[in-house]
Every structure is written in C-alpha cells, then in structure tokens.
C-alpha cells in the first residue's frame with residue numbers, strides 16, 4: 143500500500159484528502175477543500191472533462207418551485223439556498239479562472255396547451271399545498287404578461303405561470319471552470335482510474351491501495367456496490383441549435399404524458415429534457431424518447447423545426463429510495479450521494495454540510 147504522503151506532504155493543519163468521483167459533488171468539494179488549504183487528489187474513471195458524469199448530461203436548471211411539486215419540501219428549502227449560493231460561487235470561480243460561466247436567474251415560465259390546462263391547474267394546486275408560504279414566487283400570467291416575458295411564445299399560449307425566482311446555469315462551463323480552479327489550487331487529477339472500493343482513509347484501485355487522512359466517496363451511481371438502496375434513474379436529453387428561437391429563460395410544458403423543459407444555453411442552443419425512466423440502462427437515447435421530446439418541443443415553438451440536433455445524451459441520476467440525498471460521515475470517510483434529479487439544486491447545501499461535518503470530525507479526532 144502506498145501512503146498518500148507519496149503524493150503530497152501535508153503542512154500543519156492541512157489534510158490529505160482523496161476524492162473518489164470527480165463529477166459535480168467531487169469537483170465542488172475538491173475546490174472548497176483546496177481553498178481551505180487541504181491537499182486533494184481526485185480519482186475518476188473518465189477524463190477531467192467529466193464525460194462519464196451525470197453532471198455533464200444534466201440540464202442544470204435551478205428550479206425549486208417546479209421540482210417541489212413532486213418532491214419533498216426539503217428540496218425546495220435547500221433549493222432556495224442554492225439560488226443565493228451559485229451567483230456568489232460563480233463570481234469567485236470566474237475571478238479565479240478567467241472563465242465565463244453563463245447563468246440566468248430571471249425566472250422560468252410554465253405553460254400548457256389549452257387542452258391540457260388541467261395539468262397546469264394540478265401543478266399550481268401542488269405548489270399551493272407544498273409551499274403555501276412562498277406563493278409570492280408563483281404568478282399566474284395571461285397572454286400579455288407572457289408577451290412581456292417570452293414574446294415568441296405569446297401567440298401560442300393564452301395563460302401560464304411565471305416562477306420568478308428560478309434559474310439555470312451553463313453546466314459545461316461550470317465543470318470546466320472547476321477543473322481549472324482545482325488544478326490552479328494544486329489539486330491532483332487521476333484520470334481514467336477506476337476506484338474499486340473505498341474505506342475509511344483508503345481508496346482501492348485495481349493495482350494499488352492509497353492511504354489518505356480522509357476519503358470522500360462521490361462516485362454517484364458508481365458507488366452502488368457500497369451504498370445499499372442506491373439506484374439509477376435513466377434520463378435522456380437532446381441539445382439543439384435553434385437560430386430562430388430566442389428564449390430568455392427555462393420553459394416547461396405541462397403535458398399529461400410528455401413533460402418537457404427547455405433550458406437555454408448561450409448562442410441559441412437549448413437543452414431539451416428530460417425523460418425519467420426507472421432503469422439503469424446507459425444505452426444511447428432511444429428513437430421513442432427522441433420522437434416524444436422532439437414533437438413536444440415543436441409544439442412549443444415552430445422555430446424549433448429548423449433547429450439542428452447537436453447531441454443526444456443519456457445517463458442515470460443517482461437516487462436513494464426516498465429520492466433525497468445522503469450524507470454519511472465516519473472518521474476517515476465521507477459519503478455524499480443520492481442527488482437524483484436535483485444535483486445543481488441541492489449540491490450547495492450538501493457541500494456546505496459535508497464541509498462542516500469534515501471540520502467537526504477532524505476536530506474531534508484531534509481532540510481524542
């Protein structure tokens with residue numbers, strides 16, 4: 143067994159921390175821990191581009207209102223914190239790296255075709271029941287109000303909802319900026335390294351076992367063998383380039399069968415999502431899902447007819463049985479997982495809690 147001191151020599155007060163999985167949680171924790179002066183080594187089965195992570199496939203909407211309709215209240219409360227956290231952290235990341243990370247916090251629009259108005263009503267009722275204390279963030283809109291928000295949609299829809307506090311961010315730019323910041327702060331990347339298992343203070347690779355002061359297991363669905371109850375929930379997204387479509391904010395279409403969202407990216411590109419299938423299949427996007435997403439998309443805005451299909455991605459959201467995140471700490475090992483369809487929404491709270499837990503347990507072990 144190699145000692146992590148082969149990799150780094152800790153200075154007083156700083157720890158050698160090994161992170162298994164460099165997706166969303168792994169990167170955020172690495173970045174924060176490096177800023178606190180710790181030494182961090184990141185291991186991932188993919189490259190530092192994150193092409194094997196759910197984080198890269200995600201639409202990365204920050205949608206606490208939309209999500210709480212079919213989730214626990216905790217998702218909403220943690221999500222509100224994320225709406226404040228991301229702009230501050232993005233500003234810091236941009237300053238550290240010189241990268242631009244596009245994001246929008248100008249709300250989202252929820253629409254339904256006239257025949258599906260009952261779906262929209264049901265959604266509004268769910269919000270009234272789940273967040274009765276935050277209904278000032280839910281505005282019923284008519285055609286004229288919609289015209290002021292999203293002029294290109296006003297001829298098709300006579301009413302909808304405006305969720306003024308919701309947002310989205312450009313996840314590819316974020317993952318890249320985190321990679322650069324981690325490297326600049328001295329974090330070490332171990333790409334294409336499969337972590338076979340983790341244990342307190344140990345990361346086991348196929349050919350060696352490495353020792354650390356602390357290990358973080360943030361392998362997402364890759365931690366399934368070590369995290370009872372963890373399952374994958376398949377999701378598919380399409381990326382399109384639509385020069386004729388100019389949306390300012392995420393748009394959701396309520397539909398009895400084909401729920402759809404459109405998350406903007408710079409340069410008239412849009413992420414279209416997402417299917418939700420109880421399956422751990424990682425097979426490429428199916429024809430059926432493509433047809434469903436595309437026809438729902440075309441019904442939102444005819445300008446999508448001339449769009450080019452840039453990418454079609456499928457991945458699995460890591461989820462626990464209650465679809466809520468899990469944060470377990472024992473001395474030498476921190477497990478963070480189960481972000482399900484809320485990675486960008488819940489990771490700010492989870493990361494802050496993980497850092498606090500690590501600081502507390504480190505202080506306890508020093509005291510002992």
Ligand SMILES: Cc1cc2nc3c(=O)[nH]c(=O)nc-3n(C[C@H](O)[C@H](O)[C@H](O)COP(=O)(O)OP(=O)(O)OC[C@H]3O[C@@H](n4cnc5c(N)ncnc54)[C@H](O)[C@@H]3O)c2cc1C
Nearest residue numbers: 163165166167187196197202203337362364377485486487
């Ligand atoms: C289609 C889709 C749409 C989504 N849309 C949104 C959205 O709009 N808003 C939102 O908030 N969330 C969204 N999510 C959810 C979000 O992407 C996830 O919750 C989040 O990425 C989970 O982060 P993570 O770090 O736990 O896992 P991941 O991001 O998957 O990272 C895990 C990393 O661990 C690595 N790894 C796994 N096993 C091993 C191993 N054995 N050895 C070494 N490395 C390993 C992987 O390569 C990967 O890089 C979406 C997800 C999907 C699939």
